[in-house]
Amino acid sequence: MVGSDNTPPGLNPKKAAYMASDLEKNAKYWGLPIKMPEEFFKLMSSNANLKAQRFLVALEHENPDYLRPAARELWYRMWSRDEPIHEIQNIKEVCDKLKIPNSDKLISEINSPKVKDLLKKNTEEALAYEAFGAPWIVLKREGEEDACFFGGDRFPILCNELGIEFQGPLKSKI
Amino acid sequence: MVGSDNTPPGLNPKKAAYMASDLEKNAKYWGLPIKMPEEFFKLMSSNANLKAQRFLVALEHENPDYLRPAARELWYRMWSRDEPIHEIQNIKEVCDKLKIPNSDKLISEINSPKVKDLLKKNTEEALAYEAFGAPWIVLKREGEEDACFFGGDRFPILCNELGIEFQGPLKSKI
Incomplete structure (x- = not known):
């Protein structure tokens, strides 16, 4: 910081x-x-x-x-x-x-x-x-620029970048 | 501000x-x-x-x-x-x-x-x-304390407070 x-x-x-x-x-x-x-x-x-x-x-x-x-x-x-x-x-x-x-x-x-x-x-x-x-998450993909995500509230956006559905909290997996 | x-x-x-x-x-x-x-x-x-x-x-x-x-x-x-x-x-x-x-x-x-x-x-x-x-969203419910939400990224949390499913972006309704 x-x-x-x-x-x-x-x-x-x-x-x-x-x-x-x-x-x-x-x-x-x-x-x-x-x-x-x-x-x-x-x-x-x-x-x-x-x-x-x-x-x-x-x-x-x-x-x-x-x-x-x-x-x-x-x-x-x-x-x-x-x-x-x-x-x-x-x-x-x-x-x-x-x-x-x-x-x-x-x-x-x-x-x-x-x-x-x-x-x-x-x-x-x-x-x-x-x-x-x-948290600072870096998404690395071949042939694409790295993408950064700040915070625990960006999972829907992160999933969208990956083209997959954000399923919300997976409480059964905690 | x-x-x-x-x-x-x-x-x-x-x-x-x-x-x-x-x-x-x-x-x-x-x-x-x-x-x-x-x-x-x-x-x-x-x-x-x-x-x-x-x-x-x-x-x-x-x-x-x-x-x-x-x-x-x-x-x-x-x-x-x-x-x-x-x-x-x-x-x-x-x-x-x-x-x-x-x-x-x-x-x-x-x-x-x-x-x-x-x-x-x-x-x-x-x-x-x-x-x-x-945006500053105030949720008012009878018999409950008002709840405040800051930002456009709190809709999943807001829906959770209301006990309803957050359906993600409703692109067809824009």
């Missing part, structure tokens, strides 16, 4: 109030147990998820099969159960729950220059795609 | 580029001939549509049956054919095209204190609903 000179919408009090109510309606629509973290604005402004990001980068590099379950578990901690994700202890809890092998080694790599560089590279790649927020 | 302390997203160059591309994809999805006005940012920052807004307010007050066709025609001028809407002459063209009765009287009322006050009242009503942008 800093790299794209963007400002978080939550800094405007009216937008912040709307976002909370919009989130609630979206949760109902998608059938997801979303709950705004109590200390959301503190979390947003304090780089609280930096270690979790680096952990995911290390995981992607060393044991990519666990990337998606770990990202999902971190999501549930932050966005559903309002549990912390910013301490090493929290990341250990995720590893234990998912029985991730070699988790001590992965965690010890969080502060390594290699992992820090990988995360920087990912961030630079996102900025090269002109990203200014998340 | 000023009353809500909001800033337009187009002021961030990355967001502006994304908005143009997002608009193009939305136009395909909805089957609408949307085309960004060449001088969009000048129009945005110059209150260019103030007379058109006042005209619509006068029309709603005097001849409400024409409100929707006139709003639609003004939309097509600005968002599809890149024709001006900021001069009285442009509003006359809309009146002629739609054969709006008493249009001279309506146009003469654009600068009247009564019409200015009606528009101010509408704006204050929107601000009371915590609006910070447009």
Whole structure:
């Protein structure tokens, strides 16, 4: 967000109030147990998820099969159960729950220059795609220009670009 | 936007580029001939549509049956054919095209204190609903709190609140 000179919408009090109510309606629509973290604005402004990001980068590099379950578990901690994700202890809890092998080694790599560089590279790649927020989805197709989609509300448009029907929330598959 | 302390997203160059591309994809999805006005940012920052807004307010007050066709025609001028809407002459063209009765009287009322006050009242009503942008949709239901929706991308969520299926773009009905 800093790299794209963007400002978080939550800094405007009216937008912040709307976002909370919009989130609630979206949760109902998608059938997801979303709950705004109590200390959301503190979390947003304090780089609280930096270690979790680096952990995911290390995981992607060393044991990519666990990337998606770990990202999902971190999501549930932050966005559903309002549990912390910013301490090493929290990341250990995720590893234990998912029985991730070699988790001590992965965690010890969080502060390594290699992992820090990988995360920087990912961030630079996102900025090269002109990203200014998340989720930022890049659609790559052979012979066509990459197309970017910002936000969780662009799936109907994304499906339309692909020429397939958007089926709405697949609640049975969560 | 000023009353809500909001800033337009187009002021961030990355967001502006994304908005143009997002608009193009939305136009395909909805089957609408949307085309960004060449001088969009000048129009945005110059209150260019103030007379058109006042005209619509006068029309709603005097001849409400024409409100929707006139709003639609003004939309097509600005968002599809890149024709001006900021001069009285442009509003006359809309009146002629739609054969709006008493249009001279309506146009003469654009600068009247009564019409200015009606528009101010509408704006204050929107601000009371915590609006910070447009379109701002208010869902009113008996015995329930009003629900607000910001943006043209919230129809699936709005339908979900109403317990009805969102059918996607109804291209045959445009």
